[in-house]
Amino acid sequence: MAGITSICAYIPRYRLSLEEIGRMWQTRGGAGEKAIAGYDEDAVTMAVAASLACMKRSGGDVDSLYLATVTAPYKEKQSAAFVAGAADLYKTCHTADFTNTLRAGTTAVKAAVDAVKSGSARQVLVVASDCRMGAPKGKFEQLLGDGAAAVMIGSDNVIANIEGTHSIFSDFTDLWRTEKDTFIQSGEGRFIDEAGYMPVMKEVITELMEKYSLTSGDFTKIVFYAPDSRAHANLAKTIGFSKDQVQDPLFGQIGNTGTAAAMIMLAAALEEATPGDRILFAGYGDGADVFILRVTDSISRIKSAPSMKSMLKKGVPVDYGRYLIWRNLVPVEPSGLPERAEPSLAARWRERKTIRALYGAKCRKCGTPQIHPIGQISRVCVTCQTKDDFEDYKFSDKTGRLFTYAIDQLQPTLNPPGLNGVIDFDGGGRLICELTDYDLSKVDTGMPVDMTFRKLSQGKGIINYFWKAKPI
Amino acid sequence: MESIKDKIAIVGMGCTRFGERWDMGVEDLLVEAAYEAFQDAGIEPKAIQAAWIGTVFSGMSAMTLAPLGLQYIPITRVENMCATGSEALRAASYAVAAGVCDIALAIGVEKLKDSGQTGVKGPAIVGDNPDGSSAIGSGYSAPASFAYLGTRYFSHYNIDRDAGKRLLAEIAVKNHYNGSLNPKAHFHNILTVEQVVKAPIVAWPLGLFDCCGVSDGAAAAIVTRADMAKNFRSDPIYIKGLAISAGARQGSMRQDYDYVHVDENVRAAQQVYAEAGIKDPRKEISCAEVHDCFTAHELIVYEDLGFSSRGGAREDIEAGTFTLKGEIPVNPDGGLKCFGHPLGASGLRMMYEVYLQLQGKAGPRQVKNPRLGMTHNLGGNAGAGIGCCVVVGNEKG
Numbered sequence: 050m051a052g053i054t055s056i057c058a059y060i061p062r063y064r065l066s067l068e069e070i071g072r073m074w075q076t077r078g079g080a081g082e083k084a085i086a087g088y089d090e091d092a093v094t095m096a097v098a099a100s101l102a103c104m105k106r107s108g109g110d111v112d113s114l115y116l117a118t119v120t121a122p123y124k125e126k127q128s129a130a131f132v133a134g135a136a137d138l139y140k141t142c143h144t145a146d147f148t149n150t151l152r153a154g155t156t157a158v159k160a161a162v163d164a165v166k167s168g169s170a171r172q173v174l175v176v177a178s179d180c181r182m183g184a185p186k187g188k189f190e191q192l193l194g195d196g197a198a199a200v201m202i203g204s205d206n207v208i209a210n211i212e213g214t215h216s217i218f219s220d221f222t223d224l225w226r227t228e229k230d231t232f233i234q235s236g237e238g239r240f241i242d243e244a245g246y247m248p249v250m251k252e253v254i255t256e257l258m259e260k261y262s263l264t265s266g267d268f269t270k271i272v273f274y275a276p277d278s279r280a281h282a283n284l285a286k287t288i289g290f291s292k293d294q295v296q297d298p299l300f301g302q303i304g305n306t307g308t309a310a311a312m313i314m315l316a317a318a319l320e321e322a323t324p325g326d327r328i329l330f331a332g333y334g335d336g337a338d339v340f341i342l343r344v345t346d347s348i349s350r351i352k353s354a355p356s357m358k359s360m361l362k363k364g365v366p367v368d369y370g371r372y373l374i375w376r377n378l379v380p381v382e383p384s385g386l387p388e389r390a391e392p393s394l395a396a397r398w399r400e401r402k403t404i405r406a407l408y409g410a411k412c413r414k415c416g417t418p419q420i421h422p423i424g425q426i427s428r429v430c431v432t433c434q435t436k437d438d439f440e441d442y443k444f445s446d447k448t449g450r451l452f453t454y455a456i457d458q459l460q461p462t463l464n465p466p467g468l469n470g471v472i473d474f475d476g477g478g479r480l481i482c483e484l485t486d487y488d489l490s491k492v493d494t495g496m497p498v499d500m501t502f503r504k505l506s507q508g509k510g511i512i513n514y515f516w517k518a519k520p521i
Numbered sequence: 522m523e524s525i526k527d528k529i530a531i532v533g534m535g536c537t538r539f540g541e542r543w544d545m546g547v548e549d550l551l552v553e554a555a556y557e558a559f560q561d562a563g564i565e566p567k568a569i570q571a572a573w574i575g576t577v578f579s580g581m582s583a584m585t586l587a588p589l590g591l592q593y594i595p596i597t598r599v600e601n602m603c604a605t606g607s608e609a610l611r612a613a614s615y616a617v618a619a620g621v622c623d624i625a626l627a628i629g630v631e632k633l634k635d636s637g638q639t640g641v642k643g644p645a646i647v648g649d650n651p652d653g654s655s656a657i658g659s660g661y662s663a664p665a666s667f668a669y670l671g672t673r674y675f676s677h678y679n680i681d682r683d684a685g686k687r688l689l690a691e692i693a694v695k696n697h698y699n700g701s702l703n704p705k706a707h708f709h710n711i712l713t714v715e716q717v718v719k720a721p722i723v724a725w726p727l728g729l730f731d732c733c734g735v736s737d738g739a740a741a742a743i744v745t746r747a748d749m750a751k752n753f754r755s756d757p758i759y760i761k762g763l764a765i766s767a768g769a770r771q772g773s774m775r776q777d778y779d780y781v782h783v784d785e786n787v788r789a790a791q792q793v794y795a796e797a798g799i800k801d802p803r804k805e806i807s808c809a810e811v812h813d814c815f816t817a818h819e820l821i822v823y824e825d826l827g828f829s830s831r832g833g834a835r836e837d838i839e840a841g842t843f844t845l846k847g848e849i850p851v852n853p854d855g856g857l858k859c860f861g862h863p864l865g866a867s868g869l870r871m872m873y874e875v876y877l878q879l880q881g882k883a884g885p886r887q888v889k890n891p892r893l894g895m896t897h898n899l900g901g902n903a904g905a906g907i908g909c910c911v912v913v914g915n916e917k918g
Contacts, residue, residue: 385638386662396654404657419774423653431774453676453780455668456725457661466725469661471669473776481773483659494676505657515657 051165052207053342054172055107055350058198058316058357059099060303061086062486064364065372067191073369074186083194083304085367086180088375088463089485089503092118093128093514095197096178097135097502101446103174103199104136106351111136111201113143113170115161117153117177117308121146122512124228131514132176134405135502137443143170151224151274153177154198154308155332158340161202162211172203179307182376184232192277193233194304198312208351209319209328209342215257218336221245223276242280246333247287253337254288254329261341265289272296272318273331273339274311302361308334317357322348365488374463384461391510400424407445407500407516409478413438418478420444424515442478444500445516449474451496456489461506472498472518485517497521524796527918529614530750530757531742533562536873539738539860540707547579547632548588550739554866555589555628558741562753569743570622572596575609575629576865586628602900603812604765604909605629606740606868611763611911613744623746629870630739631863638735664724664732664815666902671726671817673780678832683718686726689816690717691838693730693858696813699845700855702885707736707861731816736861740869742876747917756880761893761912762796764789772904783818785908786825786899793910794827798918799893802827803849806912807891808878810871812899813856823851826897826910845886853878853886871896872911879915891915 064082071078086095096116104111114136116129129144147153147160154177161173178197183189202211223241226233235241250273258264265271271290275281278300285295296318298310306313311332318328322344331339373379400423402408409420410427417432420442429436452471460467468484484492485503498518505513535557537550545553551574559566571594574586583596601608606629613627675685694714700706712730720728743753750757766788772778790802799805811826813819820838823829828849829837837843843851854860854874857867875894877883893914900907 390654390656392656393654396656400653400655400657404655417775422770422773423658424655425653431769431771452776453669453673455661455665455672455727456722457665457668458721458723459662459664460660462660466722467659467661467665469659469665471773471780477776479774479776479778481659483661494672505660513656 050207050210051162051202051204052210053200053319054109054203054206054208055103055201056198056316056319057099057103057106057355058196058313058360059095059102060084060196060360061090061095062363062365063087063367065367065369069366069369070191079191081301082364084196084306084364085372086195087486089505089517090180091122091504092120092178092180092197093122093131094503095180095195096128096132096176096199099178099197099199100132100136100174100176102355103201106353107201107206109172109203109206111138111142111172111174113161113164113173114138115145115147115157115173115175117147117157117175118179119148119151119153119307120180121148137406137445151308151334152332152336152338153334154312155338155340158200158202159214159216159338162214165202165204172201175200175202177309177312179309181307182232185378187232189233189235192305194306196303196306196309196313198309198316200312200315206347206350207345208347209344211340212343213257213261213341214339215253215260216336216338217249217253219245219249220335221249241276246276246280247284249337250284250331250333251288253339254331257339257341263341265294267327268294268329269326270294270296270318270322271329272311272314273329274333277305319344319348319351320357324348371464384459386459386461392513394511400426402441404515406443409442409444410439411442413440418442418474418476420478420480422481444474444478444480447474447476448497448499448521449518451492451494451498451518452479453494454484454492456492468492470518483517484519486519488520491520525614525618525763526761526796526798527747527759528618529744529760530747531760531872531876531913532745532750532753532757533558533564533743534741534873534876535561536705536740536870537738538705539736539863539870541634542737543634545737547585547630550632550737551586551588551628551630554630554739554741555626558626558743562743564624564743564753566591568624569626570594570624571613571616572626572628573599573609573612575599575605575868576631577602577605579630579632579865585630601765601907601909603814603862603864604868604898604900604907605865606870607896607898607909607911608765608868610742610744610869610872611765613742614760614763617744617746623749625744626741627744627869628739628741629865629868631865632737633735633863634737662724664727667815667818668724668727669780670821670903674817674820675726677779677781678835680835682726686718687714688835688838689726689731689820690714692813692816692819693717695844696852696856696858699853699886700859703855703859706855706859707734708855708859727815727817733814733857734861736863738860738863738866738870740866740873742869742872756915758876758879758913758915759917761914762793762910764792764796764910766792766908768904768906770905773902778904780903782821782825783899783903783906783908785906786822786897789908789910790826793912797893797912799912806849806893806895808850808853808875808888809895809897810854810856810874811851811897813852813858814862818899818903819851819856822897845888850888853883853888868896868898868909872913875913879913
């Protein structure tokens with residue numbers, strides 16, 4: 050039987066409070082905050098972070114990777130391949146993007162379950178990640194947040210079996226975004242709820258329970274997507290679930306994270322689950338998918354860090370001006386320094402091993418791990434000058450320490466000042482690189498760091514992804 | 522290996538005023554520096570038998586020097602990042618020493634201000650740009666790459682941040698005082714430690730006054746055989762040693778590099794001292810022009826060149842060792858701090874000052890009883906650079 054073998058959410062560290070949005074627009078901001086991706090994050094980098102954390106929790110090889118998102122950085126070019134590369138999956142890993150609907154997350158889970166059941170895949174990593182934008186001053190600006198979650202579907206060491214599924218489609222235009230739109234557009238709120246969301250969700254859940262002869266009392270928890278807190282509460286009530294059965298949608302803490310929302314809620318629910326719990330899990334968008342999950346004894350395996358609670362606790366407030374700059378919503382004066390050059394496609398291809406999963410080399414003769422600061426392949430050992438006698442050596446999964454650093458006011462970045470440092474990896478090797486997600490007042494030599502996949506430069510031509518060091 | 526000691530003499534030098542030379546193009550700067558050198562050596566341009574033009578950004582090939590109208594002689598453009606000017610002098614000296622010509626011109630130029638930018642990003646080190654052609658290198662500024670030295674020096678020697686900032690400030694204050702006495706310097710403002718410490722941060726721990734400026738300039742030297750030198754003037758300067766040491770990025774890839782010294786500096790200094798027969802640089806060098814692109818670098822250069830013991834620079838700075846009246850004056854002309862850093866010109870600008878000092882012509886900056894002078898450049902970054910040292914003397918040994 051197929052089921053969930055691992056799950057982990059990724060919540061970016063920054064928070065924009067609704068009060069701050071209200072202050073900006075002189076409107077009622079209300080309580081709560083939303084998670085926002087850093088200036089160097091997008092749906093791809095958040096998906097990488099969630100995928101790596103998810104795989105770290107479970108171990109085990111992945112032979113397919115499905116990425117669900119409606120905010121893929123490219124309109125034409127697969128995003129799943131970026132994630133698979135950064136996660137250092139085998140080249141035979143089958144990658145696919147599931148997109149264009151908020152239901153893409155659960156659609157991908159369903160496809161993964163089918164693949165595992167049919168035997169075409171042993172273990173599938175499904176990652177949902179979104180970074181959606183509402184227009185400034187609008188209701189979606191307050192509602193939407195950024196985040197990702199990865200769930201692994203397999204048949205061995207299952208932490209929650211999938212005992213049943215049911216899906217319906219519904220061609221209902223509630224939210225949309227054409228190629229020209231930066232921001233989400235939508236129909237009238239009550240129409241969406243009353244003609245779209247509520248009837249579809251009610252129907253799919255009711256039919257599922259009928260199909261499997263279950264009632265609301267048979268479920269420990271119900272985890273489902275909703276456009277906002279009010280709709281979330283209404284639906285639970287309408288279909289007969291009590292408050293304590295309903296998983297907190299976390300909207301007040303991270304906002305509505307789109308395709309990732311239901312899976313993030315599921316990650317939170319499973320961290321609190323005990324063996325035997327039955328969970329109803331549902332995704333919505335142009336129809337709905339619903340699953341019956343049964344928690345197994347193996348659930349204890351996902352109690353390890355990083356927990357949702359710790360990720361939610363670590364939020365760092367960001368002011369509205371910085372948010373506008375990070376999202377390229379206001380033009381800002383360019384740096385006086387020469388612009389960072391556009392990467393060469395040929396060089397990115399040549400240096401793909403370093404760029405994707407931060408591979409360097411280890412000298413077979415003297416054992417020195419080494420990585421070139423601009424990604425070139427080691428041909429001659431930096432220590433013993435032996436030529437072409439290396440084995441691959443991965444740095445992306447290594448921790449290290451900050452040997453020295455500079456806080457750079459001149460560096461062209463959307464989040465000045467830039468922090469650059471010399472990283473000494475545990476086990477050997479040194480890399481000079483950018484840092485991210487730091488608290489400047491706490492930066493010091495000796496500070497422990499690990500590596501995170503991020504965007505290096507933005508806003509022109511191709512997206513230049515690479516790894517940065519991040520304080521642990 | 523034969524030493525070049527006392528085989529080559531500098532018999533004429535020229536140097537433009539450095540600064541924001543909106544009034545001058547590359548051509549004007551070259552002509553001004555070259556003709557001052559020709560006049561100083563008492564020669565006509567047609568006496569030049571070969572020339573080396575050093576520039577990083579301001580020209581390509583021998584044609585960079587075409588404005589001088591030298592007639593069909595061999596001319597080569599050289600480039601070695603911030604050591605480019607010194608590299609031109611080295612090439613010209615070796616050619617004369619090889620006997621393939623008797624009178625050669627070494628000239629360096631850089632026009633940085635026309636770009637309209639406030640900083641120098643540095644030359645391409647691979648592919649199309651300094652971060653590699655895949656553009657994944659950390660896109661830091663030049664100050665940041667030298668701030669690593671300051672941060673680490675403080676940490677390594679357990680100097681608290683405030684004391685560290687003041688220590689660096691002393692270096693800027695000294696160089697600005699010296700520059701205030703120099704009409705050819707870009708900046709003539711005298712600074713106080715308080716001003717330096719309180720200046721806006723550029724790349725922590727370096728503030729505005731810890732960084733040298735961006736400027737335009739050119740400098741030139743006429744070199745000839747030592748045995749011919751007195752035909753040109755009574756007070757020629759003799760080359761005692763020329764050394765270049767290029768790293769192989771060990772510093773940026775190996776954990777055993779400590780960021781409180783630069784191996785390329787140390788090796789170049791050791792080589793040049795060996796060639797010049799110097800045993801105790803602190804006692805024997807009368808004055809030195811060193812690569813103070815950032816104060817944190819001058820700090821470690823004192824130790825790299827053997828002027829201070831390891832970790833001893835702090836005590837020496839506090840004792841005034843490197844001031845004009847100190848034991849070993851460093852950057853008597855104001856350094857890169859006051860001249861800015863037109864990369865191709867800087868090495869020769871440094872030599873111009875040492876030349877004046879050894880001839881006793883440095884006016885209010887004159888050091889006492891000079892005998893040996895030294896110039897030093899570091900091209901590139903600490904841990905991945907090109908160290909270059911030149912020692913010259915006013916007596917033929």
